[in-house]
Amino acid sequence: AQSVTQLGSHVSVSEGALVLLRCNYSSSVPPYLFWYVQYPNQGLQLLLKYTSAATLVKGINGFEAEFKKSETSFHLSKPSAHMSDAAEYFCAVSHYGGSQGNLIFGKGTKLSVKP
Amino acid sequence: NAGVTQTPKFRILKIGQSMTLQCTQDMNHNYMYWYRQDPGMGLKLIYYSVGAGITDKGEVPNGYNVSRSTTEDFPLRLELAAPSQTSVYFCASSYDAGWDQPQHFGDGTRLSIL
Numbered sequence: 439a440q441s442v443t444q445l446g447s448h449v450s451v452s453e454g455a456l457v458l459l460r461c462n463y464s465s466s467v468p469p470y471l472f473w474y475v476q477y478p479n480q481g482l483q484l485l486l487k488y489t490s491a492a493t494l495v496k497g498i499n500g501f502e503a504e505f506k507k508s509e510t511s512f513h514l515s516k517p518s519a520h521m522s523d524a525a526e527y528f529c530a531v532s533h534y535g536g537s538q539g540n541l542i543f544g545k546g547t548k549l550s551v552k553p
Numbered sequence: 554n555a556g557v558t559q560t561p562k563f564r565i566l567k568i569g570q571s572m573t574l575q576c577t578q579d580m581n582h583n584y585m586y587w588y589r590q591d592p593g594m595g596l597k598l599i600y601y602s603v604g605a606g607i608t609d610k611g612e613v614p615n616g617y618n619v620s621r622s623t624t625e626d627f628p629l630r631l632e633l634a635a636p637s638q639t640s641v642y643f644c645a646s647s648y649d650a651g652w653d654q655p656q657h658f659g660d661g662t663r664l665s666i667l
Contacts (some may be wrong), residue, residue: 447593470653481557481643481658482596489653528595532652541586541656543595 440465442531444544452552457501457516459547461529464510471512472530472541473503482528488512499523524551555579559644559659566634566666574629574662576644584647585627586656587611587619589640596643602627634666 445460463469470489474482486497493505499522503514512529529544560575578585583604588596598611602621616638618630627646631638641663645656 472655474658479660481645481660482656483658484655487653487655541598545593545595 440469440531440540440542442529442542442544444527444529444547446547447545448548448550450550450552451519453521454518457514457519457523457549459514459527459529459549461503461512461514461544462510463512463529463531465531470532471503471505472532473497473501473512473514474528474530475499476526476528476546478525485514485527519549519551521551521553524549557644557646557657557659559642559662561662562660563663564665566631566664568634568636568666570634571630571632572634574631574642574644574664576627576629576659577625578627578644578646578657579625580646580648580657581624582646582648582657583624584649584654585621586645586647587617587627587629588643588645589613590643590661591640599629599642631664636666638664639666640664 441464443462472487473485475485476482486495488495488505496502501516526546526548528546530541532541557578586601587599590596597613600619602608608619641661643661644659647654647656
């Protein structure tokens with residue numbers, strides 16, 4: 439069975455500092471991996487996805503994530519945090535051939551950005 | 554572009570009442586999904602549909618029903634509301650099989666059962 443673990447339910451950084459949000463997955467077959475962002479009172483928006491092409495994936499708003507098979511990780515990072523990055527971030531996993539509805543979400547990490 | 558539209562945005566129900574959460578998408582997506590989001594728990598799949606007339610249960614289907622008579626619409630029905638169904642409900646859609654396709658989300662319906 440697939441699962442996703444996001445380390446840290448809350449992360450706080452200063453404006454301009456590095457953002458690093460951690461995601462580890464468990465999957466017995468090659469995974470597809472996603473990062474979504476949720477702003478207050480809104481739905482989830484796709485930040486980026488990994489689908490077995492390049493292991494370093496660039497997304498919107500300056501975010502990127504690196505797929506490391508040996509570490510079963512897909513951490514999200516941004517070199518310099520902006521106040522507008524404050525939101526909740528969700529990592530999710532699926533795999534080819536799984537149940538059609540089988541997108542498994544982590545519990546989320548809430549990012550706060552201090553001025 | 555409207556994308557995925559959910560109505561209502563907020564609702565308070567009494568225990569035992571019923572209601573339908575509406576979801577419509579204008580992207581001609583075949584796949585549609587209903588999730589519930591509880592604080593600190595991520596999103597849990599309630600039901601999904603791979604096309605008009607075809608629905609299937611997700612991880613937490615008890616207490617809910619769905620139908621898919623058209624490509625655009627995927628309503629979620631609560632028959633006998635219970636306090637455990639207090640949650641934020643999200644509808645989503647995707648174009649293809651969903652394994653490597655991103656899902657597009659509505660803004661949610663915030664439901665309280667008192």
